Amino acid sequence: MATQGVFIGTDSGATTSKTGGVWADGSIISHQLRQSSTNSAAGTGAVVRGWVDGVNGFLAENNLQWSQVQGVGLALPGPYERYGVLGRSANLPASFANWDFHADYSRALAQAAGRPVPLVAGNDGNYGGVAEAQCVRGGRRASVLMLAPGSGLGAAYVDPNGLPLDGDTLNGMEAGHIPAALHLLGNIRPFTCGCGRDWGCIEAYTTISGLPQLLGEMLKKYPGHPLATSPAPMKEKAFSLRTLAQQDDPLAVEIFNFQAKALGLHMAALLMALDTEFVVIGGGLIDPGATTPAFRERYLRIIRETALPYLWPQQRARLKVMPATLGELSQAIGAALVALYRSQAKA
Secondary structure, three states, X not given: OOOOOEEEEEEEOOOEEEEEEEEOOOOEOOOOOEEEXXXXXXXXXHHHHHHHHHHHHHHHHOOOOHHHEEEEEEEOOOOEEEOOEEOOOOOOOHHHOOOEHHHHHHHHHHHHHOOOOOEEEEOHHHXXXXXXXXXXXXXXXXXXXXXXXXXXXXXXXXXXXXXXXXXXXXXXXXXXXXXXXXXXXXXXXXXXXXXXXXXXXXXXXXXXXXXXXXXXXXXXXXXXXXXXXXXXXXXXXXXXXXXXXXXXXHHHHHHHHHHHHHHHHHHHHHHHHHOOOEEEEOOHHHOOOOOOHHHHHHHHHHHHHHHHHHOOHHHHHHOEEEEOOOHHHHHHXXXXXXHHHHHHHHO
């Protein structure tokens, strides 16, 4: 194995960066999560040095050499001004706007390796979808939709070649900001979304970001619930719901059932456009370390059953809704896989 070529993935979040890698056949080198601080407060130079340190550490831990590195992928949240150039991000210092991170990382990689190293970059959610798609698809050629509700709604479409839909402005598959089917959700009011849109982004009905608003609405049905009289801030109350749901609290269960229904309707709408056989559901609600088997089974079942009536008969017969399996590794592994796939396309 030590003589094989490898492809490295860097997943850079606002606070934490992760490093992973795959062999030239696409298999994962290590399932051990390697992470470190992104150091964004120290400026772009410190961030790039951290990325390179992450690669150095990953290579050392797995008895690999820079001479084996055939390509690197970088997963980075947008928005982008253009390919490889960051836009104004709410989670990074204002000085990072217009940063040509692709050029800076390319130079740093070349210095570390002693030669130019091909670098690809893209949206972290899209790259996470690439990794999860490889897991569920196996060796088959099939397209995959991934939906990952967490603090926001990550979404990715991965084509049969394993590559994500990026879009013309690198904003493709920002599906969390498509409006929800409010008329099918009990005519609930349009929630405020962090993106600024006022049309009821689905993200606000399916993720942590909208949970305080959803709790506020649902408490009207449960005036005697302890959360209705608690003096705690609404955000703090919302964060207690997942624990309550594991205890079969009726209010908490109804809220997460609502989120599953909303996500199922959204999934059906996306399948009308994308027509994938596989749908992967990620996020904390299907994490075995955070929820019970009964909770996860109910959550996935409601998503699937809600979507089915709105699909074509042939879609209903083929649809496979599956939980994500790679967790925090997915985006780094996906970045490495895109680097691999791009190199194969050029060969």
